[in-house]
Amino acid sequence: xxxxxxxxxxASGGVAAVCLFMIAVTIxxxxxxxxxxxxxxxxxxxxxxxxxxxFMGMAYTLxxxxxxxxxxxxxxxxGRAALLSDIWICAFAMVGCGFLxxxxxxxxxxxxxxxxxxPGLLAVPFWIPQSVMLTxxxxxxxxxxxxxxxxxxxxxxxxARPRDGALEGAEEAE
Amino acid sequence: xEILTITGILGLILLAxxxxxxxxxxxxxxxxxxxIAVFSPAPAGSLMATTLWDNSWNWALxxxxxxxxxxxxxxxxxxxxxMFSGLAPWLDRLPGRLLHVNIVGCGVxxxxxxxxxxxxxxxxxxxxxxxxxxGYSEDMAIGTLAGSGTLGLLIPPSIMMIVxxxxxxxxxxxxxxxxxxxxxxxxxxxxxxVMVWSAFNRKSVPPADDALPxxxxxxxxxxxxxxxxxxxxxIGSIYGGYATPTEAATLGxxxxxxxxxxxxxxxxxSFVDSLMAAMRTSCMITAIILGAAFLSVGMAFLGIPLxxxxxxxxxxxxxxxxxxxxxxxxxxLGCFLEGASMIVLTTSVALPMVVxxxxxxxxxxIYLIIVVEMAQLTPPVGFNLFVLHGMSGRDxxxxxxxxxxxxxxxVLGVLLLTLMPGLATFLPTLMLSR
Numbered sequence: 388x389x390x391x392x393x394x395x396x397x398a399s400g401g402v403a404a405v406c407l408f409m410i411a412v413t414i415x416x417x418x419x420x421x422x423x424x425x426x427x428x429x430x431x432x433x434x435x436x437x438x439x440x441x442f443m444g445m446a447y448t449l450x451x452x453x454x455x456x457x458x459x460x461x462x463x464x465x466g467r468a469a470l471l472s473d474i475w476i477c478a479f480a481m482v483g484c485g486f487l488x489x490x491x492x493x494x495x496x497x498x499x500x501x502x503x504x505x506p507g508l509l510a511v512p513f514w515i516p517q518s519v520m521l522t523x524x525x526x527x528x529x530x531x532x533x534x535x536x537x538x539x540x541x542x543x544x545x546x547a548r549p550r551d552g553a554l555e556g557a558e559e560a561e
Numbered sequence: 562x563e564i565l566t567i568t569g570i571l572g573l574i575l576l577a578x579x580x581x582x583x584x585x586x587x588x589x590x591x592x593x594x595x596x597i598a599v600f601s602p603a604p605a606g607s608l609m610a611t612t613l614w615d616n617s618w619n620w621a622l623x624x625x626x627x628x629x630x631x632x633x634x635x636x637x638x639x640x641x642x643x644m645f646s647g648l649a650p651w652l653d654r655l656p657g658r659l660l661h662v663n664i665v666g667c668g669v670x671x672x673x674x675x676x677x678x679x680x681x682x683x684x685x686x687x688x689x690x691x692x693x694x695x696g697y698s699e700d701m702a703i704g705t706l707a708g709s710g711t712l713g714l715l716i717p718p719s720i721m722m723i724v725x726x727x728x729x730x731x732x733x734x735x736x737x738x739x740x741x742x743x744x745x746x747x748x749x750x751x752x753x754x755v756m757v758w759s760a761f762n763r764k765s766v767p768p769a770d771d772a773l774p775x776x777x778x779x780x781x782x783x784x785x786x787x788x789x790x791x792x793x794x795x796i797g798s799i800y801g802g803y804a805t806p807t808e809a810a811t812l813g814x815x816x817x818x819x820x821x822x823x824x825x826x827x828x829x830x831s832f833v834d835s836l837m838a839a840m841r842t843s844c845m846i847t848a849i850i851l852g853a854a855f856l857s858v859g860m861a862f863l864g865i866p867l868x869x870x871x872x873x874x875x876x877x878x879x880x881x882x883x884x885x886x887x888x889x890x891x892x893x894l895g896c897f898l899e900g901a902s903m904i905v906l907t908t909s910v911a912l913p914m915v916v917x918x919x920x921x922x923x924x925x926x927i928y929l930i931i932v933v934e935m936a937q938l939t940p941p942v943g944f945n946l947f948v949l950h951g952m953s954g955r956d957x958x959x960x961x962x963x964x965x966x967x968x969x970x971x972v973l974g975v976l977l978l979t980l981m982p983g984l985a986t987f988l989p990t991l992m993l994s995r
Binding site: 400402403407408410411414415417420431433434435436437438440441444445446447448449451453454455457458459460461462472476479480483484486487488490491493494509515520551552554 | 579580581582583584585586587590594606607609610611613614617619620622623626627632688807808811814815833836837839840841842843844845847848849852892897899902964
């Protein structure tokens with residue numbers, strides 16, 4: 388179970404990284420197209436890959452402690468108070484994210500039912516990139532549930548593990 | 562209900578969730594949800610899904626992950642060593658000597674990394690031990706590094722400017738170009754301070770190394786020069802109107818990959834690492850931007866920004882007083898929020914007030930970014946202070962004290978920018994006339 392979940396986060400993180408790479412590829416295609424006089428508009432494809440990179444990367448970023456929060460106050464809690472505060476944020480985030488996932492499903496379903504197309508040259512059916520958002524949010528909800536279970540069993544959740552990183556925002560108040 | 566009461570309630574909810582340790586993106590979205598679900602008849606759930614979706618494939622935002630990736634690639638090459646050995650021979654003769662390596666190094670690094678903690682850490686990893694070995698004043702070594710690290714936010718391409726441009730709906734190209742002069746100005750202030758300081762503290766500045774012939778100097782900076790050229794190309798292509806920020810960023814990514822490949826710093830491992838790190842950072846920032854986008858929609862539904870702007874206008878504050886008040890609020894906010902969150906959280910509320918007081922939104926962006934820079938130097942949550950506290954092993958108090966003069970210089974910078982708005986607005990007008 389643990390291994391399967393970790394594999395899920397890493398795989399979705401991998402998909403997100405590929406999406407990021409694809410943003411660069413579509414833009415190179417656009418520049419190259421301009422040089423040879425072919426119109427390639429990467430506004431949509433670049434945007435959709437960006438959405439993919441964002442939503443598919445959510446769970447991985449959470450589990451590796453990438454998402455910022457203000458831990459000035461809660462980091463002073465010890466014992467029971469610390470446990471309760473961890474449980475409360477995980478539960479809140481899980482419910483909120485689950486709710487958002489449900490509404491994203493409704494939105495994607497509507498796009499599919501009405502056959503909404505993206506407004507640019509590509510005219511992609513909106514439900515395709517939207518399902519990537521849906522998948523990413525569903526995995527994020529699972530990750531929050533996972534963190535909640537870890538916190539309740541008194542293990543260290545992924546977001547709270549110490550990490551290296553001189554990345555802006557990745558480090559927090561001690 | 563009175564709109565100010567609603568604003569107050571929303572503010573309290575935000576504060577409670579933030580203090581409770583909830584992730585910032587989720588906090589912002591939750592406050593937006595409350596604004597719509599409780600105080601308006603609109604369907605909050607489906608609005609949330611569509612707002613997040615609409616904002617997530619924003620074309621202008623694609624520049625962000627690409628610039629982050631460019632920085633990640635370059636940081637993973639041997640930039641830290643190259644920066645010191647490449648700059649030291651050139652700056653050794655200035656009064657204050659190698660302390661200038663910190664400032665200029667951070668200036669160059671700022672253009673590469675676009676984030677102040679990375680800037681600080683990359684330059685300091687090499688220069689702190691070197692300066693210590695040669696016997697430079699430790700306070701100055703730490704202070705210059707903490708101060709100049711903040712340049713990462715201001716010198717383009719800057720991640721914070723993309724964040725501001727997205728939330729304020731301003732042209733990212735113009736913001737980038739507007740940041741050039743203020744960035745150089747602040748670098749100049751820092752360098753001037755070091756020179757003046759060294760005139761009064763001659764004993765704390767060790768003698769220069771032997772002078773090197775020009776060819777040897779060039780040889781030592783041979784790995785640094787291509788990086789500077791790459792940056793010049795990226796910024797130049799935006800300034801000249803040849804490329805959008807996203808295209809320039811793509812150029813930067815492939816240029817950085819090429820440089821890393823030539824210097825054989827590129828392996829499959831480092832490629833994947835840089836990509837994953839960039840994805841993680843951009844995901845973190847985008848999550849905050851999306852949360853804030855939904856909160857802005859919620860507030861716009863209730864007409865809060867306009868009401869607040871009208872309310873502030875009724876108070877009859879002079880524009881300068883308004884600016885002073887905002888600055889104080891930002892410095893307080895900066896004590897517990899990091900830069901991107903501060904910008905997205907406040908832009909939708911502050912911008913209408915500022916614009917109605919007659920300030921230019923591009924100018925305000927640059928102003929805001931310098932104020933956020935100051936916030937990186939204020940305890941208890943000053944990211945540069947943390948980085949240097951970790952790297953130097955000195956306690957927070959020592960680091961804060963060493964950085965205090967540079968905080969003062971940033972205040973001076975803001976003051977100059979306010980008295981001479983042209984510092985920020987002049988270059989972008991040249992751009993438009995093309």
